[in-house]
Amino acid sequence: GIQVEQSPPDLILQEGANSTLRCNFSDSVNNLQWFHQNPWGQLINLFYIPSGTKQNGRLSATTVATERYSLLYISSSQTTDSGVYFCAANQGGKLIFGQGTELSVKP
Amino acid sequence: DARVTQTPRHKVTEMGQEVTMRCQPILGHNTVFWYRQTMMQGLELLAYFRNRAPLDDSGMPKDRFSAEMPDATLATLKIQPSEPRDSAVYFCASQEAGVYNEQFFGPGTRLTVL
Numbered sequence: 001g002i003q004v005e006q007s008p009p010d011l012i013l014q015e016g017a018n019s020t021l022r023c024n025f026s027d028s029v030n031n032l033q034w035f036h037q038n039p040w041g042q043l044i045n046l047f048y049i050p051s052g053t054k055q056n057g058r059l060s061a062t063t064v065a066t067e068r069y070s071l072l073y074i075s076s077s078q079t080t081d082s083g084v085y086f087c088a089a090n091q092g093g094k095l096i097f098g099q100g101t102e103l104s105v106k107p
Numbered sequence: 108d109a110r111v112t113q114t115p116r117h118k119v120t121e122m123g124q125e126v127t128m129r130c131q132p133i134l135g136h137n138t139v140f141w142y143r144q145t146m147m148q149g150l151e152l153l154a155y156f157r158n159r160a161p162l163d164d165s166g167m168p169k170d171r172f173s174a175e176m177p178d179a180t181l182a183t184l185k186i187q188p189s190e191p192r193d194s195a196v197y198f199c200a201s202q203e204a205g206v207y208n209e210q211f212f213g214p215g216t217r218l219t220v221l
Binding site for chain 2: 030031033035041042043045048050086088090092093094095096097098099100
């Protein structure tokens with residue numbers, strides 16, 4: 001089956017810094033989603049992005065489906081951005097999750 | 108504010124007991140998924156339904172787990188008998204019609220089996 005790999009596994013930032021999280025997938029996908037799992041465990045939808053670029057405030061995402069990767073950009077990070085970021089590739093209607101990037105933003 | 112709801116939010120039980128988790132999908136969504144999150148395996152799909160019919164339960168241990176959707180507003184995941192290795196967070200997600208549409212997750216049920 002499809003493999004979804006995220007990097008880096010861990011990231012520590014100072015408040016105000018920018019970061020890029022990467023998601024590689026091993027096969028063609030029907031769509032791709034990014035989630036933020038907050039410290040309370042809730043999975044928050046960030047982007048639904050099968051291809052192209054989308055922006056939502058300080059966050060943006062780009063998926064290059066032909067090269068099998070997606071990037072999540074976080075600009076001017078805030079302490080509330082802390083948590084785990086997951087990408088999930090949809091293949092045949094099922095989401096296959098990466099192992100996540102754990103982000104810690106220090107004040 | 109449309110959202111997926113799950114009950115209970117937390118459950119502590121003893122090995123051998125039956126556990127039932129419930130999910131109410133977003134109104135109008137016709138596809139419901141059950142995922143499990145553990146430290147070792149991460150987030151993995153257990154089973155899913157479309158229009159209340161089970162489509163795939165290959166991720167679920169068949170001998171002790173069962174999933175049903177008695178009506179369009181309720182999905183259930185049952186474990187009988189429960190074992191300590193079942194301790195995990197169980198998420199329900201729903202999706203409106205369209206195989207590749209966005210999935211939305213509930214808050215999860217944190218299960219601890221002693």
